[in-house]
Amino acid sequence: MTYVIAQPCVDVKDKACIEECPVDCIYEGQRSLYIHPDECVDCGACEPVCPVEAIFYEDDTPEEWKDYYKANVEFFDELGSPGGAGQLGLIERDHPLVAGQPVRAA
Amino acid sequence: MPTDIALTPKDFKSDQEVRWCPGCGDYAILAAVQGFMPELGIARENIVFVSGIGCSSRFPYYMNTYGMHSVHGRAPAIATGLACARPDLSVWVVTGDGDALSIGGNHLIHALRRNVNLKILLFNNEIYGLTKGQYSPTSERGKITRSTPMGSLDEPFRPLSLAIGAEASFVARTIDSDRGHLTDVLRQAAAHQGTALVEIYQNCNIFNDGAFDTLKNPATRDDALLRLEHGRPYRLAPDAEEIVHDVEDPDPTAAFTLSRLRHPTPIGVLRSVRRPAYDQLMNRQTAGAVAERGPGDLAALLAGTDSWTVRG
Ligand code: SF4
Ligand code: SF4
Numbered sequence: 167m168t169y170v171i172a173q174p175c176v177d178v179k180d181k182a183c184i185e186e187c188p189v190d191c192i193y194e195g196q197r198s199l200y201i202h203p204d205e206c207v208d209c210g211a212c213e214p215v216c217p218v219e220a221i222f223y224e225d226d227t228p229e230e231w232k233d234y235y236k237a238n239v240e241f242f243d244e245l246g247s248p249g250g251a252g253q254l255g256l257i258e259r260d261h262p263l264v265a266g267q268p269v270r271a272a
Numbered sequence: 273m274p275t276d277i278a279l280t281p282k283d284f285k286s287d288q289e290v291r292w293c294p295g296c297g298d299y300a301i302l303a304a305v306q307g308f309m310p311e312l313g314i315a316r317e318n319i320v321f322v323s324g325i326g327c328s329s330r331f332p333y334y335m336n337t338y339g340m341h342s343v344h345g346r347a348p349a350i351a352t353g354l355a356c357a358r359p360d361l362s363v364w365v366v367t368g369d370g371d372a373l374s375i376g377g378n379h380l381i382h383a384l385r386r387n388v389n390l391k392i393l394l395f396n397n398e399i400y401g402l403t404k405g406q407y408s409p410t411s412e413r414g415k416i417t418r419s420t421p422m423g424s425l426d427e428p429f430r431p432l433s434l435a436i437g438a439e440a441s442f443v444a445r446t447i448d449s450d451r452g453h454l455t456d457v458l459r460q461a462a463a464h465q466g467t468a469l470v471e472i473y474q475n476c477n478i479f480n481d482g483a484f485d486t487l488k489n490p491a492t493r494d495d496a497l498l499r500l501e502h503g504r505p506y507r508l509a510p511d512a513e514e515i516v517h518d519v520e521d522p523d524p525t526a527a528f529t530l531s532r533l534r535h536p537t538p539i540g541v542l543r544s545v546r547r548p549a550y551d552q553l554m555n556r557q558t559a560g561a562v563a564e565r566g567p568g569d570l571a572a573l574l575a576g577t578d579s580w581t582v583r584g
């Protein structure tokens with residue numbers, strides 16, 4: 167089990183969640199953030215601080231955003247388990263599901 | 273006794289909802305332990321987690337193994353009995369700085385001295401978390417807490433110094449959020465015959481947030497940490513001479529010096545020496561006595577003539 171960042175984060179990215187994560191497993195993509203499914207320790211600290219309620223416990227992800235579970239997993243296909251997001255900084259790409267979202271006006 | 277049992281980390285997750293505060297370092301330790309357990313190759317019914325009282329002591333509920341949430345400070349005593357009666361089991365103790373060093377200080381040192389085959393994980397967050405933020409035996413002097421409004425006057429324990437003083441045969445330190453390091457230390461502790469004491473710096477983000485931040489922050493940690501590895505050289509200070517780290521050194525002096533060091537803070541295995549385990553010695557002694565004198569007769573002993581008369 168893991169926590170998942172879903173559609174509301176796209177183009178918002180205020181990163182409040184990053185501050186809270188004790189294991190630094192929330193990685194920054196171009197338009198959204200992604201939680202590493204194997205590095206996340208299910209502590210639940212990120213979920214309540216997200217101002218747009220983008221973060222869900224895997225099983226509680228609303229039906230319309232269920233695919234974001236896959237987006238969070240597959241985003242790391244190439245990266246493996248870097249063991250800390252801080253050292254990587256911005257990763258200039260997105261999962262196709264995120265990349266295909268219409269641009270949200272600021 | 274590793275076998276070919278194939279288990280996954282998921283197999284070690286119980287069906288209980290984890291109830292620590294969101295963001296607590298305990299979650300990271302739990303995930304690392306569950307991730308490591310399959311490596312042991314031991315069936316879940318042959319693994320036991322015994323805890324005392326405190327936040328960390330909820331640990332056995334979340335492990336899909338046998339377990340016991342026992343009496344405050346007494347987990348090492350209960351685990352000692354279990355490890356002696358059932359040497360075939362893998363017995364782990366989960367405790368905190370308050371449980372292990374204050375309430376259970378005596379039990380801890382005698383388990384270490386005896387070298388019972390136990391793996392003790394001491395979650396050190398330098399505060400009493402469960403009772404809402406009083407200073408603990410590892411809180412630094414001057415610490416302002418709910419029970420020390422003008423600052424703590426106590427000199428803190430250094431758990432690893434205490435353990436070495438109590439003749440511990442295996443002493444190590446690691447950090448909750450460093451999954452790779454924590455797993456490596458667990459691996460070495462599990463392979464050790466006898467008592468292994470592993471101090472885990474654990475962040476209590478509610479009552480003592482950031483206590484170990486300089487050891488975790490990528491910008492400061494390289495200077496703040498001394499990563500120990502057997503056979504590798506280290507220095508106690510930048511201009512000090514190099515010492516080759518030898519965990520097997522029978523003389524505990526170097527390990528004790530490391531246990532006193534604060535800047536930088538050593539992590540890794542400080543000491544790992546071979547010494548007979550208590551449970552093996554005890555079972556050998558019992559078997560020898562039975563072979564020599566035959567099995568005992570408890571009823572006869574109780575009804576025997578070897579008694580005292582108490583006169584009023
Ligand atoms: S707090 Fe919410 S919106 Fe902000 S980066 Fe994290 S998931 Fe995205
Ligand atoms: S649940 Fe905890 S470990 Fe997982 S991403 Fe959120 S803050 Fe990080």
Ligand code: SF4
Nearest residue numbers: 292293296327401476
């Ligand atoms: S009080 Fe501290 S140690 Fe206890 S569960 Fe909460 S964060 Fe963790």
